[in-house]
Amino acid sequence: MALKDLLVVVDDTDAAAARIDAAAQLAARTDGHITGLYPVVPLTLPGYVEAELPDEVRAMQRGYTESQTAKAEALFADAVRRNGLTDRSEWRVLYGHPTDSAALHGRYADVVVVGQADPHRDRDRPIALPQDLVFECGRPLLVVPYAGTFPHIGERVLVAWNGSREAARAVADAMPILTAAKRVVVMAVNPKAGPAGIGDEPGADIAKHLSRHGCRVEATHIVTDQIDPGDTLLNTVADESCDLLVMGAYGRSRLREQVLGGMTRYMLEHMTVPVLMSH
Structure with a gap:
C-alpha cells in the first residue's frame, strides 16, 4: 500500500x-x-x-x-x-x-x-x-510529539518487534516508509523464548521479510531487567539518530495497560520522535 x-x-x-x-x-x-x-x-x-x-x-x-x-x-x-x-x-x-x-x-x-x-x-x-x-x-x-520540530521523518527508522499481530500490522502499514528509508533497525527487547517466542535470532525473520522488499535493514535485540523496555527503545532512538519509531499498539487490553502499564501507554507519554502505530 x-x-x-x-x-x-x-x-x-x-x-x-x-x-x-x-x-x-x-x-x-x-x-x-x-x-x-x-x-x-x-x-x-x-x-x-x-x-x-x-x-x-x-x-x-x-x-x-x-x-x-x-x-x-x-x-x-x-x-x-x-x-x-x-x-x-x-x-x-x-x-x-x-x-x-x-x-x-x-x-x-x-x-x-x-x-x-x-x-x-x-x-x-x-x-x-x-x-x-x-x-x-x-x-x-x-x-x-507535542514538543519539537521534525524536518525529516522516515530516513532512519527503529522498528519495535515482539512478534505480535499488532507489530506485524504496524510493519505492513509502514512498508512504504521502510522501503524508502536509508536505514531500518529492528529491535526486540526482552524477547520471549520457546515455541511461542520469536526465534533463536530475535528479529531475524522480520528483517529477512523486510530485506525482500528492498529495505536496508538490520536486526538486534537486548535482554535487560535494569532498564524499562520503553526507555531501552528511546535510548536506541537517540543512539541511532532515528527519526521514526514503528510499533504495534495495545497488544493487551487498554484496561490492563492503564492498570499495569505497557509499552503503548509509555510511548504515548514519553515519545521523543514521531511514532507510527497500528492496532
Whole structure:
C-alpha cells in the first residue's frame, strides 16, 4: 500500500504547526494528497442558560470560532504551499468531538497524523486522543510529539518487534516508509523464548521479510531487567539518530495497560520522535 492519502488532525494547540509540517513533508515525499481536518467542538450549555444568552455573547462565540478556524487554515495553507501540495490538498472543518470526527474521516485515508497529548494542555478543550483513535479509525496513526520540530521523518527508522499481530500490522502499514528509508533497525527487547517466542535470532525473520522488499535493514535485540523496555527503545532512538519509531499498539487490553502499564501507554507519554502505530 502506498501512502497516497494522508489526513492530519489540526487543533489550536501550539504543537499544531509542527504536526502539519510533518504531515505535509511526508505527503510530498510520497507524492500523496493531504487533507487537513479541523474539528470544532460546539459549546454545550444547559437549556435554561442557552435561552438567556445575550445575542452579543453568541456573536462573540461565533467570532472566536471563526478567528481560530482561520488561524488553523492559514497554518495548513502555508505548509501545503511550502511543500508544493496546493493542488493535492483539502481543508475540512467539522463540528463534533475531535476523536469521533478524526475516526470517521480517517477511515478514508492511508494514515492519520495526530498529535501526542500535552499533559499540560487545557483539559476543557477536547482534542483527538491517539489512545482512542488507534482503536476507532481502523488506520495506522502517525503520532507527532507535542514538543519539537521534525524536518525529516522516515530516513532512519527503529522498528519495535515482539512478534505480535499488532507489530506485524504496524510493519505492513509502514512498508512504504521502510522501503524508502536509508536505514531500518529492528529491535526486540526482552524477547520471549520457546515455541511461542520469536526465534533463536530475535528479529531475524522480520528483517529477512523486510530485506525482500528492498529495505536496508538490520536486526538486534537486548535482554535487560535494569532498564524499562520503553526507555531501552528511546535510548536506541537517540543512539541511532532515528527519526521514526514503528510499533504495534495495545497488544493487551487498554484496561490492563492503564492498570499495569505497557509499552503503548509509555510511548504515548514519553515519545521523543514521531511514532507510527497500528492496532
